[in-house]
Amino acid sequence: MLTACDDEKATQPTSAISIEKNMLEVNESMTIHFVGNADNVVVYPxxxxxxxxxxxxxxxxxxxxxxxxxxxxxxxxxxxxxCVATNHADEGKSILSDTCSVYIKVIDDCTEIEKISVTALYDEVFAEKLNEMDWLVALPRKIKYKTSTPSVSLSQKVKFYIPSTSTKVYIDGADYNANSKYNLAQTHAVKLVSNEGTSQDYSLYTLNYGEFKTFKAAGVTGKITRTEYDYSYYEINMEVPSGTDLTRLAPDFTLYASNEKVYIDNVEQTSGNVVDFTNPVKYRFVVTSTDNPEISVESTCKVTISCK
Amino acid sequence: MISVMALSGAMITLTGCNDFLDQEVLGNNTDENFYDTKYKLQSALNATYDVLQTDAFQSADWRFGEATADNVIGTDEGLASDQGQLVHFRFTTSNRWIKERWEINYKGIHRANQVIANIDRCRLSTNDYAAYREIREILGQAKFLRALYYFNLVKTFGGVPIRPEVEEVSKLVVPRSSLADTYAYIEKDLREAIIMLPNRYTSAQSGKASAGAAAALLMKVLMYQARPGDGSEKWQQLAEIGEYFVKGKSMQMKDMLCYPERYKDTDWESIRKRLWFKPQELNVGTDPYETPETECPVLLNAYSLRYLSAYNAPITYDQQFYLDGEFCQGSIFEIVFKESGDGTTDDVNEGSNIYSRLFSRDSDIFADDQIINNIYGSDIRRSFTIGHHQFTPDMENTDIGAGRILSLKWYTPIKDRPVYTDDNGKNRRILRYADVVLMYAEALNEIGKGAEALEQLNSNKSVVNQINNSSTLYIGGGYGYLRDQIWKEREIEFAFEWDRFFDIVRQGRAKQVLTTFANLHSNKRGLYFREGVNEVFPIPQTEVDLSNGVVTQNPGY
Structure with missing residues (x-):
């Protein structure tokens, strides 16, 4: 009996593993099933x-x-x-092992953008994803900050939120630099190239919210009041000389650019149109991209006129 | 003849033996007969609260909520230990702390399930309305606690197995529920708890989870289901609960429960009976009858942002976290620690993690100048942190090691110190009213009500300003600017309360915050955080193994 015990030898293990796929994406889980026969199994990924x-x-x-x-x-x-499979016996004096190996290819073909943002002075303004290709940043011309209204430049840093760190970004053919300012007055071609070499093109449009450059009614100049919370909403509150007929006022106004249009309800307005100001009037601005007529941004200005 | 007699003798002996073995042992408690009085249910509820006091629960909270994030440096950040691997996000699925966090929360869930599953075994000796209310409040607290434990799990692991209230040996393996289903389960418990519990417990009842606690946790649960800028309806729901809690907008029970939409085919009376509202047919005299239109408990003014003790005496900011500030007006739910009264010195089940472990020379986690500057800037709340050889509020010369800075939130004043070293002399705050206000502010900003969000944000800041007569307030701005300011205020107000990691994860910026942190430190802790993977931790390997893969692993592990 004792002799038999001393002579005990480990049985030969077999190492074998099965993996569902041999091509994975980054961070994709794989399950390794050990299908051989052994007491101890260790895998080196x-x-x-x-x-x-x-x-x-x-x-x-x-x-x-x-x-x-x-x-x-x-x-x-x-x-x-x-995969290393091991059997041992006789208090570890007899060890037998077997190995097997598999090659796994891990690819990163991510060309997806989660979010794009630009800085408007102190605020981070997020771009809107319009479709699979087009992103639109809508910026105000000015921002109310405490008691002042500083202008917002169209030359800004752009920030990309991309799930993969190995994906490269190109803007208008050149390497994207997180610290450079880009001239957002023009539309930019954004290209994402994944580690695997796949690429995806995007367009980044920027539009300013429409607003009155000047607004005059009955010889009085109106002044825009902004809110710090909503860049697409303005108010003009003004008083005209007493006795002015509010039902028939013809305000003179100018706009900033030719791609801006202004409506009351759905009727387009031009400077000098007669409007009834008995109640506050909501002007709706639609600014359309000169590069792509399908891309536009809306804003509202509520004009309240009363007699002194 | 002899053999017959011997046989019958043997038979008599056997029979006697059988009778003896078959005797029922009288007076033993079993899970069949135990839960028949409110006292026994109360002791089962106490056992559910007890899990909150365990060292394992505290340890899991600071290890995951604080040590992995950017407000502290750990003493143990070497890659050889389970703790070091955890905070570097270079752990395996067999990490000890991951397993402990899973187990301690399921322990709490199991105990809560004992109360909830057995509540109907209770027999009342009177038909008083108050007798029903007592049982209802026990059930409501158990639901709150179950929700709290599940919430800890869901924010750590994603969707988890929902344990059946009555466990069966043949069905011990339960697959994971989806993230949405797990959250729905938690939400249901909390919404029901709100209508079952009083707005706030005071004096001798202090420490029990109230409707305020359930509503505050519900707000957090809603917030964790939404993402910044996603326009989710959860933000809308959060703002509604906030309006009810902070602004005092009335809320009916049916709106709280989302009845009848979320209660297919269940009539109101059955819900009432299940939740231990007194059955309609037994109502007599002036007993109230709760209808779907009955108002939820009034939470307006039940809690306050001001620094006032339980008895409305003024306290300092840091006293909110000491014995003087226990159950203070700003505290909604705390883990109640009590010194052992039995004279034993080796009872380690009473929060020694808080008392002797963190505020000491060999604290597991500590901050430094750079971290403190980054969190507080010039905010007055930085004065409630303390460095080596500085004097504490009760003039104790601290000895915590050169260069280290600790939070006074972890400090126990000399007069509050326990007699026994492994005890803890003060309660740990879990939910505070400031959190409610700041969650409400964030929801308002998300649903496009920036001006109201700023008002809520500044309501907390203006109370802080009273400390040093400051007039610095947050400034109105666009969505992104307000959001950043709210997050900053959250970081300052809740710093070192063991929730930072989960906050930056749900804000979707853990990668960014941890990368910045890693690049400032020589051991680069945080650099290995993988976006899209490490927002949740892996299911403990033993759970996957024991269930033979029925409990599936999280993606990326």
Whole structure:
């Protein structure tokens, strides 16, 4: 009996693993099933810190429990997954092991934009995603800040929120720089190129909200009041000399650009049109991109005129 | 003859033996007969609260909510330990702390389920309305606690298995519910708890979870389901609860429960009976009858932003976190710690993490000058942090190590110190009224009500300004500017309260914040945070293993 015990030898283990796919995306989970036969199973996924070839240089494997291990890769590349199956007996004096390996390719083809924003003085203004290609930034010409109304420049830094860190961004063919200011007066062609080489084109449009450059009624000049919370809404509150017929006023106004149009309800207004100001009137501005007539932005100005 | 006698003798012996074994042991409590009085239900509820006091619960909270984020440096950030791997986001799915957080919260859930599943075993000795209300309040608190434990799990792991209220040995493996289903389950518990509980418990009842606590937690649960700028209806719902809580807008029970939409085919009376409102047929005399149109408890003015103690005496900002400020007007829910009364010195179940571990020379986590400057700037609340060899409010010379800065929120004044070293002399604040106001402000900004958001934001800041007669207020601006200011105020107000990591995750900027932090530190902690993966932690490997894969792993692990 004792002799038999001393002679005990480990049985030969077999190492075998199955993985559903051999091509993964970054951060995609893979499940490794151990399908061999062994007492102890360790898997080296092959990425930094877990490389089988470097096992004598402090790289480690991951212990497999219940024949199941899930893992994911953080960076794209090709990895050699090595599975080491071991049996031992006789208090570790007899050890037999077997290895097998599989190659896994991890790709990163992300060309998706989550968010785009630009800074308007102190505010982060987010672009609106219009469709799969077009993004629109709507900026005010001026912002109310405490008691002043500083102008907002169209030359601003642009910030991209992209899920993958290895994706490259190009603006008008040149490398995107997070610290440079871009002239938003023009439409920019944005190109995203993934680590895998796939690319996607986007257009970044910028429009200013429409507003009156000047507004005059019955010889009195109106002044725009802004709110700090909503850039697409303004008010003009003015008093005209007593005795003025409010039902038939013909305000003279100018706009900033030729792509701005102004409406009351759905009727387009031009300077000198007769309007009934008994009740406050809401002017609606529509500014259309000169590069793409389908892209436009709306704003509102509520004009209240009363007699002194 | 002899053999027959021997046989019958043996038979008699056997019979006697059987009878003896078959005797029912009288007087033993079993889960079948235990929960029949309100006292026994109360002790089961106490056991549910008890989990909050465990070291494991505190430890899981600071390790995940604070040590992984950008307001502290850890003593143990080496990659050799489970803690170091956790905070570097270089852990395996077998990490000890991940498993402990999972287990301690499920322990709480199991105990809450014991109360909820057995509540109907209770027999009342009177037909008084008050007797029903007592049971209802026990049930309501158990629902609040269950929601709190599930919320801890869902914000850490994503959708989790919803345990059945009555566990069966043959059905111990429960698959994970979706994120939306888990949140819906939590929301239902909280909305029901709000209508079942009084607005606030005071004096001898202080410490019990009230309707205020349930509403505050509900707001947080709604906020965590929405994302900044996503236009989600959760922001709208959050603003409605905020209006009810802060502005005193009346809210009917049916609006709180979303009845009947969320209660297919269940009539009002069945809901009432399940929640231990006195059944209609037993109502007599002046007993109130709650209809769907009955108003929810009034929360307006139940809590306050001002620094006032439970007895409305003025206290200082830091006293809000000491014994003087327990159940103060700004505190909605706290974990109640009490010194052991039995004279034992080795009871480690009473929050020693808070008392002796964090505010000490070898604190697990601490801040430094750069962090403090980054959080507070010139805000007066930075004066409630303390450095090495500076004097505490009760003139104690601190000895915490050169260069280290700790928060006075972790400090226990000398007069509040427990007799036994492993105890804790003060309660831990979990939900504060300032949080309610700032969540309301954030929701208002998200639904395009910037001016009202600013009013709420400044309501907290103007109370802070009274500390040093400052007049600095936040300034109106566009959506992005207001949002950034609200987040800044949250960071300052709730700094070192162990919630920072979850806050930056739900704001969707954990990667950005942690990368900035990592680049300022030589060990680059935070740089390994993977966007889209590390917002939730992995399900503990043992759960995946024991369920043979029925409990699935989170993506990216």
């Amino acid at each position: 092959g990425d930094s810190g877990h490389d089988y070839e470097l096992r004598n240089e402090s790289n480690t494997g991951l212990v497999v429990n219940k024949n199941l291990l899930t893992y994911s890769y953080t960076t794209p590349g090709t990895y050699k997954v090595v």
